[in-house]
Amino acid sequence: MRLARAVAPVATLLVALVCWEVAVLVLKPPAFLVPAPSAVAKAAYEEAPMLAAATMRTALGSAGGFMVAGALGLVLGSAIAAVGFLRRGIYPLATIFQMVPLVAVAPLMVIWFGYGVKTTIAASAVVAFFPVLASTIDGFASVDPGLRELFAMHGSRGLSRWRKLDLPASLPSIATGLRIAAGLAVIGAVVGEFVSGYGGRDAPLGIVILTAMREARTDLVFAAVALAAIVGFSLFGIVNAASWLLLRRWHASAR
């Protein structure tokens, strides 16, 4: 059963790739427009060491941004949910993060954080932050008031209640936010790399994409984009696995 569930998307992907390959064979678009999947695979194979190193760098930046966004979203979300003043004052402002045109502010971030992974992490965190924040606040707002009362009766408040009640009760909601953040973190990281990534042998995927684009090596662009997507999937998978481990015994979303 579980195997069957894994087979369906893989089979769909394979069929799509075959259709794509056939379409390229028949329609023969110029290589700089649309490469065949086989050409993408060949480019990936030929550039494997460079792509592997680039993927690791992008994974590092994405994971860093994801963790910063996760930590900030969780802490600020908890504070905002707990304090009415903050909820009214900061939450509306925090929604601005959702509207930030990252491409426009990324060059500024280079000035603030310098070149390299710090800006990548910052750009990644900026886009991944809001879903975590929003889901944390939503999660805290929907904690069973009965349980709140129970804790109040036993004089539990502050950090102890946060750890024993609010956080675990909000986990299903937070996990949803983190899942969304995982994909966004990679997008943010790649955009950050566009403006801050080191070139040459230290290139992350964002720079590989720009370079290959300029060199009209569209097959390599596709390979790098696919790898960025795989980084996103991996982050998503890690979040999924973690939330499954934490929630599988008590929450319907994990069954």
Add this chain to the structure above:
Amino acid sequence: MRPPGPGYTIRFSEVTVRFGATEALRNITAEVPGGSFRSIVGESGCGKTTLLRVAAGLQACSAGTVTFMDERGHPVTPAEGEISVCFQEPRLLPWRSALANVALPLELAGVPRRERLARARELLAVTRLDAAERRLPAQLSGGMRMRVGLARALVTRPRVLLLDEPCSALDDFTREEMDDEIWRLYQATGATCLLVTHGVAEAVRLSESVIVLGGQPGQLHAVHPITLAHAERGNRACDAFADALSGLMREIARGRAGGAR
């Protein structure tokens, strides 16, 4: 298992509760003697649960007071854990095992882990849940969940146990079992028990006397004694039980009719 001393007496003096412009309770004066079992009955919306929440400290009085007194009649301020509430829904943490749920009040009070787990196990044994200690609430039946809630309420060795319709969500058979359980625990602990219930038979089964509320806002209609021997309480089919039941029902009906006075 037993509290450090006998149950406190609960005294409501001219308790009035208002929610904004709406009055929920008006001028209730009643006493629950230390170590006794009382029920509160009355039609829906007459403020039964509000009165219980006043005793629990979860609801402030708009006027009047609620006082606790020790066996010598001295007013006392109950320490944390000396008053326990068993809610209508068991209010368990779904991510915690039965054992960890029962131990929660002790954990929040800062009792060391080994000690609190030992006491939680003791309570699980008393409520006959020892085989289920590792199970999560979702893996327990409704009755078992309720017993976990009871065990948790008792784990702090309370002198006052407040029960807010704990059996209303259970089927009839389970409810009778639970009533037996509550009676047994009451006997074992010696705590003062105050039970809010819709079930008139349950009130007859468990209480030594019944506070009958009526009207809107809720007012004290009567304190109706139940004079049944121990054996008669356990047998709902006997005539004495039926007489006590109809006596209480008549009292409630009178309260309803006179609610407008």
Add this chain to the structure above:
Amino acid sequence: MRTLRSTIAGLLALALSLVTSACGERDAGTAAGPAPGGQGEGASLQRIRLQLNWVPEPEFGGIYAAIQDGLYRDAGLEVEVIKGSAQVPSAQLVAQGACETAIVSGDEILTLRRKGGSLTGIFATFQRNPTGFLMHEANPIRTLEELWRSDSTVALDPGLPFVKILDAKYGGDRLKRVPATGALATLLATPGFVQQCFISAEPVEVRLRGVKARVLGLEPVYNPYTAVIAAHGPWLAANRDVATRFVRATSEGWARYQRDPQRYNPGIAAQNPAMSIEAMNVAAEIQRELVDSSPIGRMTAARWDELAQQLHSVGVIPDASGDGAFEDLFGAAPTQAPNP
């Protein structure tokens, strides 16, 4: 003071262009039958889209001069200039036929043609490479080799072929390469920072901000035609006559621009408020000698072969042939050379 003067110059130029365009209309109105090299008012103008690879700046000065003076219209053309940016892949667009013509760089023609793109150079704005490295005056680096052997931080557009050429020559192992964003803030704030530049753009901005800076030109190492107008292959094959008129009008536009850029810059500045007329006037003077040729825009096969060989030597293209990269539409009798 300078602002005031440039404003006056702008107003004058605006008035002038109004007068000339009015004249142009009158000419077209009175001419009986098709004018030489042009068409009567009854015939519709031939539309050509020209995709820029950057925002309107003096590097496109001749095109704007041709528009302002009505040269295209006189040639029976309606040239629609589409602004570009760093994100607009102008070479890819013309290679697939999304527009008839586009500004591209020489190497893009060679690489894209080998990837199935159909584009041919028809006009080269810069005979000499206007790309260089911008650095603070106090920077001790004096040559490209010194730069490439240093551990400087250099902002580069990723994927430009000159990087591979410099790597092949000098290694560049210690160099810290970062993406060029076109922003100057980092350079202004960081003394040792080096930034790839277009000689008529960033250096002018830096100078106007009062920072002493210096440009190290790439020309000695890498000298492709730059700001080349490329035409989509099938379109060019079917419209050689149109393309010829376009190229000649553009060349004449450039000749006029070179003579008096200040006359045309206000019109360009109106399209690009981010760059001042003042900066455009300075830029025009800086680029003048890189554009000058006779006629302006003409290319030679030898130069294309040289570029192809250079790109081939560093593995950017699989063969060393410049064949078909350009087409000379100036004909045996070149249009009149610009007056000295």
